[in-house]
Amino acid sequence: MQISPGAMVTVRIIHHSVTGTTSRLAQAVLEGAAGIRGCRAEVLAIDGADIVNGKFENDAMLRSVDTADAVIFGCPTLMGGASAQFKAFADASSDRWAAQRWEGKLCAGFTVGSCASGDQLATLLYFTVLAAQHGMLWVGLNIPGGHDPQGRNRLGAQLGLIAQSTGTTVPTVDLDTASYFGARVAQKAMSLHGRSQA
Numbered sequence: 001m002q003i004s005p006g007a008m009v010t011v012r013i014i015h016h017s018v019t020g021t022t023s024r025l026a027q028a029v030l031e032g033a034a035g036i037r038g039c040r041a042e043v044l045a046i047d048g049a050d051i052v053n054g055k056f057e058n059d060a061m062l063r064s065v066d067t068a069d070a071v072i073f074g075c076p077t078l079m080g081g082a083s084a085q086f087k088a089f090a091d092a093s094s095d096r097w098a099a100q101r102w103e104g105k106l107c108a109g110f111t112v113g114s115c116a117s118g119d120q121l122a123t124l125l126y127f128t129v130l131a132a133q134h135g136m137l138w139v140g141l142n143i144p145g146g147h148d149p150q151g152r153n154r155l156g157a158q159l160g161l162i163a164q165s166t167g168t169t170v171p172t173v174d175l176d177t178a179s180y181f182g183a184r185v186a187q188k189a190m191s192l193h194g195r196s197q198a
C-alpha cells in the first residue's frame, strides 16, 4: 500500500457508545493521533439509526475505512463482548472481506467496561479476529502496565486499550492511556509508509 510523498497519513477511529464513555476514549485516541505531524485523524460514531431492520446501512462509514491507512475500533463491552451495534458494522464489512479491500491497513482497538476484569479482553479478541479476517495488521499497546493503579495501562492489557468506567465517567489515567495509544498507532502508520515524524 503506497501513498504519495507529502500526503497525510489517515487514521480513522470507528466506535460505538451508548452512555458516552467509549466516545470520551475515542476523543482521547483522536487527540493522540492528531498530535503526530503528518497524520490526519478522525472519529466516526456508529449510531443506532445506522442500523435498519437489523442491518448496518451507513456505507459512508465503510468507505471511510477504505480510504484510511490505520483504523482503530472501539466499543463498550456489553455482556462479555462487543456491542451489537459494533457487530452490525462489522457484519456489513463482509463485501470488503471478500475482496480483501482492507488488507495491509493497520488496526487497533479499545474497549471499556464497568468492572476491572469484566471480560473486556473478549471484545479486544473479537477486534483482532475481525482485523485478521480483513488481512489487517494488528497494533497492540506497548506499555508493561498493571503495577501502578495511577499509571498508564493500569489494568495491564496489551492487546489493546482496556478502560474501566464509573457510571458515565472515565478515569483521567485511562484517557491518558488512550491518547498515548492513538499516538502510537499514528506513528506506526507513519512508519509503515516510510515517514518519520518531522
Ligand SMILES: Cc1cc2nc3c(=O)[nH]c(=O)nc-3n(C[C@H](O)[C@H](O)[C@H](O)COP(=O)(O)O)c2cc1C
Pocket: 016, 017, 018, 019, 020, 021, 022, 023, 075, 076, 077, 078, 079, 080, 081, 112, 113, 114, 115, 116, 117, 118, 119, 120, 165, 167, 168
Ligand atoms: C447491557 C449491559 C451489559 C454490560 N456488560 C458488561 C460486561 O460484560 N463487562 C463490563 O465490564 N461492563 C459491562 N457493562 C458496563 C458497560 O460496559 C459500561 O457502562 C461502559 O462504560 C458503557 O460504555 P458507553 O458509555 O460507551 O456506552 C454492561 C452494561 C450494560 C448496559
